[in-house]
Amino acid sequence: MVWKELLDLGRDRRTLLSIALLPMIMLPLLGALTIVLSSKQSLKIAVVNEDTEGGENTHLFIKELKARIQVYAEAFKQNCEAREYRDRSEALSSPLIDIVIVVPKGFTKNLTTLDRSATLLVSKRVESAKVQTAMSIVASAIEGLSREYSERRVALLLKIAEIEATPEVVLSPIEVRVEAHKGAGLKAPSEEEYKFYTTRLLAFALFFVVAPTVTYVSDAVMGEKERKTIEALLSAPIRYSLLLGGKLVASCIIGLIASIADVVGVLIYFYLMGAYLGTSTMVLDVRLLAVHAIDMAVTVFVTSATVTPVVIRAGSVRAANVMASMVVGMALAVFFAALFVDVEKLPKLYFYPIMFVPYTHSVLVITSFMAGNTLKALLHMLVLVGFGALLYLVAFKSFNAERLIMPPAGGKA
Amino acid sequence: MLVLALIASNLYKTFKGKVKALQGLSLAIREGEVYGLVGPNGSGKTTALRIIATLLKPDSGKVQIFGIDALESPYQARKLLSYLPEEANVYERLTGWENLLFFARLFESNRERALEMAWYGATISGLGAEIHRRAGEYSKGMKRRLLLARALMVNPRVAILDEPTAGLDIFSSVKIREMIREHARARKTTVLLSSHNLFEVEKICDRVGFIYKGRLLEEGAPRELIEKYKVESLEEAFMSAIKSALH
Numbered sequence: 001m002v003w004k005e006l007l008d009l010g011r012d013r014r015t016l017l018s019i020a021l022l023p024m025i026m027l028p029l030l031g032a033l034t035i036v037l038s039s040k041q042s043l044k045i046a047v048v049n050e051d052t053e054g055g056e057n058t059h060l061f062i063k064e065l066k067a068r069i070q071v072y073a074e075a076f077k078q079n080c081e082a083r084e085y086r087d088r089s090e091a092l093s094s095p096l097i098d099i100v101i102v103v104p105k106g107f108t109k110n111l112t113t114l115d116r117s118a119t120l121l122v123s124k125r126v127e128s129a130k131v132q133t134a135m136s137i138v139a140s141a142i143e144g145l146s147r148e149y150s151e152r153r154v155a156l157l158l159k160i161a162e163i164e165a166t167p168e169v170v171l172s173p174i175e176v177r178v179e180a181h182k183g184a185g186l187k188a189p190s191e192e193e194y195k196f197y198t199t200r201l202l203a204f205a206l207f208f209v210v211a212p213t214v215t216y217v218s219d220a221v222m223g224e225k226e227r228k229t230i231e232a233l234l235s236a237p238i239r240y241s242l243l244l245g246g247k248l249v250a251s252c253i254i255g256l257i258a259s260i261a262d263v264v265g266v267l268i269y270f271y272l273m274g275a276y277l278g279t280s281t282m283v284l285d286v287r288l289l290a291v292h293a294i295d296m297a298v299t300v301f302v303t304s305a306t307v308t309p310v311v312i313r314a315g316s317v318r319a320a321n322v323m324a325s326m327v328v329g330m331a332l333a334v335f336f337a338a339l340f341v342d343v344e345k346l347p348k349l350y351f352y353p354i355m356f357v358p359y360t361h362s363v364l365v366i367t368s369f370m371a372g373n374t375l376k377a378l379l380h381m382l383v384l385v386g387f388g389a390l391l392y393l394v395a396f397k398s399f400n401a402e403r404l405i406m407p408p409a410g411g412k413a
Numbered sequence: 414m415l416v417l418a419l420i421a422s423n424l425y426k427t428f429k430g431k432v433k434a435l436q437g438l439s440l441a442i443r444e445g446e447v448y449g450l451v452g453p454n455g456s457g458k459t460t461a462l463r464i465i466a467t468l469l470k471p472d473s474g475k476v477q478i479f480g481i482d483a484l485e486s487p488y489q490a491r492k493l494l495s496y497l498p499e500e501a502n503v504y505e506r507l508t509g510w511e512n513l514l515f516f517a518r519l520f521e522s523n524r525e526r527a528l529e530m531a532w533y534g535a536t537i538s539g540l541g542a543e544i545h546r547r548a549g550e551y552s553k554g555m556k557r558r559l560l561l562a563r564a565l566m567v568n569p570r571v572a573i574l575d576e577p578t579a580g581l582d583i584f585s586s587v588k589i590r591e592m593i594r595e596h597a598r599a600r601k602t603t604v605l606l607s608s609h610n611l612f613e614v615e616k617i618c619d620r621v622g623f624i625y626k627g628r629l630l631e632e633g634a635p636r637e638l639i640e641k642y643k644v645e646s647l648e649e650a651f652m653s654a655i656k657s658a659l660h
Binding site for chain 2: 011227228401
C-alpha cells in the first residue's frame with residue numbers, strides 16, 4: 001500500500017511541486033513582497049502651525065519635530081514625509097495624510113515656561129493601513145522632544161536650587177537592570193531569550209504540519225472512491241487494518257514532506273521579516289530542530305489518525321475536506337495560543353480540558369525540551385504517540401466497507 | 414463429483430429502509446461453471462455480486478464459497494475470489510505492469526510468486542509492450558482488459574465479474590469474452606458474471622439466471638431456457654419469463 005501510494009505521488013509532478021516547493025517559495029515571497037510594498041508606501045505627516053504668536057521659536061520647534069520624525073522613521077525603516085501646512089482643515093481633509101499634528105495657539109509660550117505643559121493636537125486617519133506605524137513614529141519623536149525639554153527645565157531648576165545633580169537622575173530616579181534566568185534559577189545569556197522566541201515560533205509552525213496532512217488523508221481514502229479504485233481494493237484479501245495502516249503511513253510520509261516544506265517556508269519568512277526590521281530574534285539550535293522534526297512526524301501521524309474516521313464518514317473528497325477542516329481549526333486554536341500562552345501556567349479549569357487535545361502535547365514537547373526538561377518532553381511525546389494509537393484504533397473500528405463503496409445520500413444503490 | 418463453488422441462500426438487502434435491492438435471492442453455482450446473472454437496471458445484480466464479494470452485508474441470508482461462510486469469515490473468502498466491479502478503474506499514474514504487480518502483492522506475499530502472477534496477468538491481458546505505459550493513457554478497452562487480467566491472474570477459485578464488457582466496442586468485447594472463456598476452461602475457474610448483453614451471455618455462459626426486482630425468476634442453460642419458452646433467443650426467453658412472473 002505504501003509503495004503504491006508513494007509511487008503514485010511521485011508521478012504527480014504538479015502535486016509534488018505544490019507540496020514541496022511552493023510553500024518554501026510562497027511564504028518567503030509573501031514576506032519579501034510585504035517588505036517591498038511596505039517600504040514603498042510613504043507615510044505622510046502634516047504639521048499645522050497655528051501658533052503664529054510663537055514666531056521663530058515655533059518655527060524652530062517644528063523644524064526640530066520634523067527632523068525627529070525623520071530619524072524615527074528611518075529607525076522603523078519607513079519612508080516618511082513630514083510637511084508644514086498652513087490650514088488645519090486642508091490637512092485633515094487630504095486623504096493622503098496619515099497624521100495631522102497641530103501646534104495650537106500659545107504652544108511655544110507654554111513650552112518655554114517652567115510651570116505649564118504645552119499640548120500638541122494629534123489627529124490620525126483611521127482608514128489608513130499604516131496609521132499605527134505612523135503613530136508610533138510620531139509618538140517616539142514627540143516623546144524624545146518632550147524629554148529634551150524636561151531635561152532643560154530640570155537643569156534650570158537644579159541651577160536655581162544650587163543642587164549638584166544631573167537632570168537624568170531627577171527625571172529617572174529608578175534605574176532598571178534586566179537579567180535573564182531559566183529552569184531552576186540558572187542565569188541565562190541573552191540569546192536564550194531568542195531561543196525561547198524561536199521555540200514559540202516553531203510551536204506555531206506546527207500548524208502548517210496539520211493542514212497538508214488533512215488534505216492527503218482525505219484524498220487517500222475518499223480519493224480511491226472517487227477514482228473508482230476502492231471496490232477492487234476492498235475485495236482483495238488484505239486485512240482492513242493493514243489497508244488503513246498502509247494509507248496512514250503513506251499519508252504521514254507525504255504529510256511530513258509537505259510539513260517540512262511549510263516549516264522551512266515559515267522560518268525563512270520570519271527570518272526575512274526579522275532581518276528587515278533589524279530584530280533578528282531567531283536562534284536555531286540543532287537539537288531543537290531535531291526534537292521539532294520528531295514532534296512534527298508524530299503530529300502528522302496523530303492528525304492522520306484523527307482525520308481518518310471523519311473522512312470515512314464523508315461521502316466525497318469535498319465533504320471529507322470540509323469535515324476534516326474542523327480538525328484543522330482545533331489545531332490552529334492550540335498552536336496560535338502557544339504563541340502567547342504558557343499552557344502549564346493556566347488555571348486547572350482550563351489546563352485539564354486542553355490536555356485532552358493532542359496538539360497541546362505537540363507544543364509541550366518543544367517547550368519542555370527548551371526549558372531543559374527532557375524527561376517531560378519525552379513524556380508528552382509518549383502521550384502524543386498514545387493519542388495517535390488510540391485514534392488509529394477508533395479509525396479502524398469505524399472502518400466500514402459498505403459506507404465507503406455506497407454513494408452518498410441520494411445516489412444509486 | 415459435483416462440487417458447489419458458490420451457494421447464496423435467501424439473500425435479502427434493503428437500502429435506507431426503502432429500496433429493496435434483494436428479496437430472497439438464492440444461487441448455487443458448480444465448480445468450473447460460467448454462470449450469467451441477467452436482469453434490467455435496478456434488478457439487484459450488482460448488489461448480489463457485492464454481497465458475494467464480501468463488500469456488503471445482507472440483511473439476512475447466507476453466502477458460502479467452497480464451504481467457507483463468506484459473512485462470518487470474509488477475509489478467508491476473499492482469498493478464494495476476485496472481483497471486477499462494473500465501474501472499476503485503474504491506477505492511472507501507474508503503468509499497466511505496476512497495476513498488476515500491486516494487486517499480485519496483495520494476493521501473494523511471496524515476491525517471486527507475485528512477480529509470476531503479474532507476468533501471467535500481463536500475458537493474458539494481451540497488451541504487449543503497452544503494459545509498460547501509464548494506465549491512464551490506455552483506451553477504455555485496454556483498461557478493461559487490464560482490469561480483467563488483474564482479476565484473473567490471481568487464479569481465483571471464483572471470479573466475480575460485474576458487466577465485464579459494459580461500454581466496450583465490438584473488438585474489445587470479443588477479446589474480453591475470449592479471455593473469460595479461455596481462463597475458465599484452462600484453470601477451471603468458476604465465473605459469476607452479470608450482464609445486460611444477452612447475446613454475450615448466450616455465447617459464454619453454461620447457465621443463466623434471470624433476476625428481476627431482487628428475485629431469481631428462472632435459471633438454466635441458455636438452450637434449455639430458449640426451448641422452455643419456445644422462443645428464438647435468450648432475450649425473448651427473458652421477456653417471457655418476466656411476463657410469466659408478472660401474471
